[in-house]
Amino acid sequence: MSRPRRSRLPGSLIVTLAVTAAFLWAARAVGFSADRFGGLPGSLARMLAQFFPPDVAYGREVVLGAIVESIQIAWVGTLLGAVLSLPLGLFGARNLFPRLGAWIKPVLGGIRAVPEILLALYFVPAVGLGAFAGALAIGVHSVGMLGKLTADVVESMDTGPVEAVTASGGGAVGVLRFAVLPQVLPEVLALWLFRFEINVRASAVLGVVGAGGIGGVLLNTLRYRQFPQAGAVVLLTVLLVLTIDSVSGAIRKRLVRG
Amino acid sequence: MSVGAPPRAGRGRGALLVAVVVALLALMTGWSAAGVGFAPGELLRNLGSLRRIVGDSFPPDWAFWRRLLAPFLETLQIAVVGSVLGGLISLPLAILAARGVAPTPAVAWVHRQAMNLLRTMPDLFWAMLFASAVGFGPFAGALALTVFTVAVVSKLLSESAESIDFALTETVRAGGGGWSSTVRFAVLPQILPQYVSFVLYAFEINVRASTVLGLVGAGGIGMVLNTQRTTFQYQRVTLIVLAIFGVVVLLEQLSEAARRRLV
Numbered sequence: 001m002s003r004p005r006r007s008r009l010p011g012s013l014i015v016t017l018a019v020t021a022a023f024l025w026a027a028r029a030v031g032f033s034a035d036r037f038g039g040l041p042g043s044l045a046r047m048l049a050q051f052f053p054p055d056v057a058y059g060r061e062v063v064l065g066a067i068v069e070s071i072q073i074a075w076v077g078t079l080l081g082a083v084l085s086l087p088l089g090l091f092g093a094r095n096l097f098p099r100l101g102a103w104i105k106p107v108l109g110g111i112r113a114v115p116e117i118l119l120a121l122y123f124v125p126a127v128g129l130g131a132f133a134g135a136l137a138i139g140v141h142s143v144g145m146l147g148k149l150t151a152d153v154v155e156s157m158d159t160g161p162v163e164a165v166t167a168s169g170g171g172a173v174g175v176l177r178f179a180v181l182p183q184v185l186p187e188v189l190a191l192w193l194f195r196f197e198i199n200v201r202a203s204a205v206l207g208v209v210g211a212g213g214i215g216g217v218l219l220n221t222l223r224y225r226q227f228p229q230a231g232a233v234v235l236l237t238v239l240l241v242l243t244i245d246s247v248s249g250a251i252r253k254r255l256v257r258g
Numbered sequence: 259m260s261v262g263a264p265p266r267a268g269r270g271r272g273a274l275l276v277a278v279v280v281a282l283l284a285l286m287t288g289w290s291a292a293g294v295g296f297a298p299g300e301l302l303r304n305l306g307s308l309r310r311i312v313g314d315s316f317p318p319d320w321a322f323w324r325r326l327l328a329p330f331l332e333t334l335q336i337a338v339v340g341s342v343l344g345g346l347i348s349l350p351l352a353i354l355a356a357r358g359v360a361p362t363p364a365v366a367w368v369h370r371q372a373m374n375l376l377r378t379m380p381d382l383f384w385a386m387l388f389a390s391a392v393g394f395g396p397f398a399g400a401l402a403l404t405v406f407t408v409a410v411v412s413k414l415l416s417e418s419a420e421s422i423d424f425a426l427t428e429t430v431r432a433g434g435g436g437w438s439s440t441v442r443f444a445v446l447p448q449i450l451p452q453y454v455s456f457v458l459y460a461f462e463i464n465v466r467a468s469t470v471l472g473l474v475g476a477g478g479i480g481m482v483l484n485t486q487r488t489t490f491q492y493q494r495v496t497l498i499v500l501a502i503f504g505v506v507v508l509l510e511q512l513s514e515a516a517r518r519r520l521v
Binding site: 019022023025026027029030031032036040043044046047068069071072073075076079110113114115117118121122125126127130131132134135201202204205208209212215218219222223225234237238241242245 | 286287289290291293294295296297300301304307308311314315331332334335336338339342343374375378379380381382383386387389390391392395396397399400401466467469470473474477483487490492495499502503506507510
């Protein structure tokens, strides 16, 4: 706090130089060049122009079904993650279970570090191509974040009711039922909804490795350069995400406030 | 939660509402489970194929590690370019989208809508679009992560810009400063630490995202993963997944430590 400010300047200068150097080195390696960058607006505009008008019939016959499947994958995956994460979150809370929590939380962090699409690589050959593999991948991945955040919610709750239930002779079940769950449930439900929003985006992508949903459709239309069809996919995906986000966001606001 | 909360007037109506919501959720769940083909029984009956895939995946093909170094480096380079470029674009966008900071409410509204639109598309969708616009390879991946970084950082940063201490902006304006000097002397100094922290956070997400960009042809370790996956070399797939896990966790720890020092 009382350190003179001047001594900090060289530090930030070094960081700036290091970041700039790293950027230039990486940009060269990745293939950034002046003319490639200059040609970017042109090639993007050319592609997007071919997106319009989007193929409406294709949208109705193929894309809509795949979008519905993506929603279903996200819903089942979120529920799966929610059901599995609730006990892990409770046992992972260090104010209730100090010793258990100390090793459950790092495990949850580890689960979170594996992207769902990598999990899908294993679930697809295990249960076959399709939506079920996607739902399993999303479910397992969601456990990491939901479990950790649930534990955080439990850790920040008011411990008064816990002591009250214990003082009046309640056991562990009574404490969970009457002191913990009523306090944390609204926030935990809001977390689940938030995760559902994330999972809608995630499930949209999983089709890339054959785990169902809209992603595979986009990959195929772009591969065969069927741009009006790809336009239908992009348009409907944007509409889907906007709708889910605004509905879910409105419910979350009411949950946390009420 | 407050002690003196007034008694609920329509208890019966509340119970009805809860019943309707629960019924709707159950319906949604049944419909989704049927659509997805959710079958835990199937999972148990297919234990054989589950055992086979585990058998095919272990032990990892350790000797393959040499061929992972260059692609991993490329992955890291994609993440660096996307984070820096996206971070640079986010700063002006966030300021123009922040209510109370942008020159006029209309400007803030337009930029906020642009920001929201960017946020709707999943990262791999951007990667697919850029790959088909500029060709397969890391350049497409770096562009996708640039857009993705802008989406994440500008949103977070514009929220910080909306919650700054406005007494300072008033002071600058009272001293005769225009909009640009208000931003320069009152807004930027207040949001700069958060800005750096958000870009670091985006870098963490980008490292994770850049490992799978290759699945759609946008460069990095994911390209190797895709060839090994489609030729069913699962012992190599496992090695790559373990390596990705290690790199992601390591960089997350480093970046988190850096962010803690900042805040």
